[in-house]
Amino acid sequence: MRVVTWNINSLRLRLPLLERLVAELSPDVICLQETKVPDELFPEQVPARLGYPFHLRRGMKGYNGVAILSRVPMRRDDTAPDWCLKDDRRHLAAVLDAPSGPVTLHDFYVPAGGDVPDPAANPKYAHKLAFVEEATRYFAAHPAHARCVLVGDLNIAPGEHDVWSHRQLRDVVSHTEPEIVRMRAWMDTGFVDAMRQFVPPTEKLYTWWSYRNRDWRGSNRGRRLDHVWVTPDLLPSLRDLVVHVAARDWPQPSDHVPVAVDLAL
DNA sequence: ATGGTGGATGTTCCA
Numbered sequence: 001m002r003v004v005t006w007n008i009n010s011l012r013l014r015l016p017l018l019e020r021l022v023a024e025l026s027p028d029v030i031c032l033q034e035t036k037v038p039d040e041l042f043p044e045q046v047p048a049r050l051g052y053p054f055h056l057r058r059g060m061k062g063y064n065g066v067a068i069l070s071r072v073p074m075r076r077d078d079t080a081p082d083w084c085l086k087d088d089r090r091h092l093a094a095v096l097d098a099p100s101g102p103v104t105l106h107d108f109y110v111p112a113g114g115d116v117p118d119p120a121a122n123p124k125y126a127h128k129l130a131f132v133e134e135a136t137r138y139f140a141a142h143p144a145h146a147r148c149v150l151v152g153d154l155n156i157a158p159g160e161h162d163v164w165s166h167r168q169l170r171d172v173v174s175h176t177e178p179e180i181v182r183m184r185a186w187m188d189t190g191f192v193d194a195m196r197q198f199v200p201p202t203e204k205l206y207t208w209w210s211y212r213n214r215d216w217r218g219s220n221r222g223r224r225l226d227h228v229w230v231t232p233d234l235l236p237s238l239r240d241l242v243v244h245v246a247a248r249d250w251p252q253p254s255d256h257v258p259v260a261v262d263l264a265l
Numbered sequence: 266a267t268g269g270t271g272g273a274t275g276t277t278c279c280a
Contacts, residue, residue: 062273211270
């Protein structure tokens with residue numbers, strides 16, 4: 001089963017690119033972030049037309065928004081809280097009917113956190129830290145013991161080689177120590193980093209390149225903001241990782257590229 | 266130290 005996570009940065013603007021993702025990667029499950037479409041304006045017929053009879057969506061006007069498209073049946077899991085009581089549509093959970101049995105799937109869009117890495121001066125950074133802390137408390141209280149996959153744009157690049165320059169980004173939001181410490185605590189509630197099972201932590205690995213760069217490939221100032229975590233019982237099921245870097249050169253691209261993980265489920 | 270680009274919205278916010 002191939003699970004893809006992708007921050008699409010406007011679903012309606014990039015419907016042709018979603019179709020291209022399906023043609024090129026043929027995912028079984030697609031987790032989207034930053035759909036930027038209210039549920040009532042969601043392109044209702046598109047998932048089925050692309051081969052995904054099942055979909056869940058949780059959007060709002062202008063900002064945020066997540067969606068899951070699936071070839072296998074799934075049911076929504078609504079047990080998680082409204083993070084930071086903001087109703088800001090950053091999380092969807094589902095239980096997938098995988099061939100080997102049910103699998104729980106979480107699709108997260110963690111707040112980006114603004115520019116200034118000081119929670120006292122920057123409410124967006126404070127929100128980001130609080131969001132990750134709340135998620136950590138939740139998963140500590142409700143551990144994902146087994147058969148759980150967590151994906152999304154977590155907006156944190158934790159490792160030295162998850163950014164183009166550890167030295168130059170250590171005070172840049174997405175790579176600060178308080179974010180990294182909190183992200184590790186979240187993962188340590190019961191997950192392992194699936195992407196790093198395929199690419200050693202000593203090797204550069206990016207999923208995002210800023211729009212504010214004329215030659216993204218030439219300068220290659222990337223960050224790994226998008227993640228796939230699995231419960232340890234799924235480690236023997238991991239088969240492949242595809243970071244679809246070519247998508248950064250698609251016409252009118254997202255600044256994030258799709259990440260696919262294959263699991264024998 | 267600064268500004269660079271893009272999406273949704275609406276004369277600005279967010280990333």
